[in-house]
Amino acid sequence: MGFVKGSATMTRYKITEEPSEGLTDEFIAERLLQNAFVDIENSSEESSLGWVEFFDHLSTGFPAESWRFGQIIGFNLRLDERKLSNRILNRYYAIAEANLTKETGKKPNTTKRRQLKEALRADLLRRSLLDTKLIGLLWLPENQELWIDSAGDKNRALFEELWSRTFGLNIKLLVPVSMGLSILAESQKEQLLRLTSVPFFEGE
Amino acid sequence: MAKTIELDDIDIFELWQEKIWLGQEFLTWLWLCSEIDNNFTLKGDLAVSVWFENTLKLEKGEGPAKQQLTCQNSNQVIGHEWIEAFTGVARNKQVSAGKLHLRTEDKEWSLTLPADTLTPKSVKLLAGADFTNSGEDKADQIGSLLDKTAVLIELNSVIEALLRSFLELRLSKEWELVELPRLRTWVQRWVKEG
Numbered sequence: 216m217g218f219v220k221g222s223a224t225m226t227r228y229k230i231t232e233e234p235s236e237g238l239t240d241e242f243i244a245e246r247l248l249q250n251a252f253v254d255i256e257n258s259s260e261e262s263s264l265g266w267v268e269f270f271d272h273l274s275t276g277f278p279a280e281s282w283r284f285g286q287i288i289g290f291n292l293r294l295d296e297r298k299l300s301n302r303i304l305n306r307y308y309a310i311a312e313a314n315l316t317k318e319t320g321k322k323p324n325t326t327k328r329r330q331l332k333e334a335l336r337a338d339l340l341r342r343s344l345l346d347t348k349l350i351g352l353l354w355l356p357e358n359q360e361l362w363i364d365s366a367g368d369k370n371r372a373l374f375e376e377l378w379s380r381t382f383g384l385n386i387k388l389l390v391p392v393s394m395g396l397s398i399l400a401e402s403q404k405e406q407l408l409r410l411t412s413v414p415f416f417e418g419e
Numbered sequence: 420m421a422k423t424i425e426l427d428d429i430d431i432f433e434l435w436q437e438k439i440w441l442g443q444e445f446l447t448w449l450w451l452c453s454e455i456d457n458n459f460t461l462k463g464d465l466a467v468s469v470w471f472e473n474t475l476k477l478e479k480g481e482g483p484a485k486q487q488l489t490c491q492n493s494n495q496v497i498g499h500e501w502i503e504a505f506t507g508v509a510r511n512k513q514v515s516a517g518k519l520h521l522r523t524e525d526k527e528w529s530l531t532l533p534a535d536t537l538t539p540k541s542v543k544l545l546a547g548a549d550f551t552n553s554g555e556d557k558a559d560q561i562g563s564l565l566d567k568t569a570v571l572i573e574l575n576s577v578i579e580a581l582l583r584s585f586l587e588l589r590l591s592k593e594w595e596l597v598e599l600p601r602l603r604t605w606v607q608r609w610v611k612e613g
Contacts, residue, residue, distance in 0.1 A: 218567060219563055222542055223541075224539075224541060225538055225539065225540075225571070231427045232427070284564060285561075287568055366533075366538070387431045388432070388435065389538070390435045390442070391442035391535075391536075392435055392438045392441055393434070395441070395583075395586050396424060396429070398579050398586075399587075403586070407586065408434075410438070410441075410589070412444065415444075415511060416511050416606075
């Protein structure tokens with residue numbers, strides 16, 4: 216986990232909205248519990264996305280001491296996924312269809328073929344191994360910032376989806392232009408919005 | 420009274436794509452300034468030393484027309500380390516990512532800074548405190564997390580102070596009249612000598 220061990224990588228967001236009831240322990244714990252990660256180890260679900268505790272990605276009890284660390288708040292996004300390629304599904308389907316045809320003496324109709332494929336898909340998904348992704352999140356109320364220990368469009372989209380579903384508070388990605396708008400004087404913000412790129416060198 | 424500009428009123432993703440060059444201009448400026456004099460005095464008398472090492476990525480254009488150049492600082496001749504990069508900048512390529520060191524009075528970081536986001540990657544604290552060894556004990560882990568967070572907050576504030584310094588210059592008349600000619604003269608000198 217980048218925020219605790221090893222070198223850190225991060226994506227930053229500015230939180231631009233406060234919860235109407237204030238940032239209370241109840242507000243945070245209730246929403247974490249409502250959107251806690253659900254284990255799909257013994258099911259045929261393809262994926263599960265939710266929150267787990269910061270220092271224990273197997274726990275979803277969320278007592279305050281698991282997410283409040285002094286002035287900062289932390290928890291993890293967890294995504295478990297199992298993938299089944301069409302190539303593998305088609306391979307098993309071809310065998311199952313041939314066996315059924317042999318048993319019944321006739322090719323299965325469209326409905327039967329669909330049922331057979333769905334049953335096979337559920338069975339193969341249950342037997343395939345899960346892959347787990349964890350993204351650490353730090354919430355810094357004093358700085359009105361959120362950090363995730365990850366970069367890249369896919370992870371960002373995954374986090375933004377779960378954040379929005381859980382807390383519904385507006386956040387804005389901190390990139391050069393939004394950082395500029397956060398740190399410049401009011402009179403310079405309009406200038407920044409109008410600014411266009413100018414080559415450092417003429418010619419070329 | 421003029422309307423204030425709030426982040427909430429802006430589609431940041433769209434604006435980010437429109438001004439994706441801003442981070443590149445900043446990194447190019449930061450790299451060139453650090454080559455001329457690596458000591459920066461920022462707002463609030465914050466003194467920061469900046470130097471780039473190893474690898475510098477430059478690019479120009481977008482989509483299929485994009486040209487990229489990765490320069491290794493392997494030439495041992497002092498002053499000639501970045502000839503390829505200076506040549507690239509003289510052809511209007513800009514720095515898209517760099518590995519750099521930042522040093523303040525009591526801390527030193529090494530990090531990779533991509534121009535598109537300006538959020539640090541692979542951050543290591545080289546001086547100031549040790550946040551790499553968190554024990555197995557929960558209290559140790561929390562202590563390590565708090566220390567590391569404080570150090571990263573400080574790092575982000577240094578990057579923002581550098582960005583502010585660049586933007587204030589970039590938005591002023593001084594950019595065209597003084598800063599760009601100064602940078603051009605420096606680059607052309609190395610390109611000619613190289």
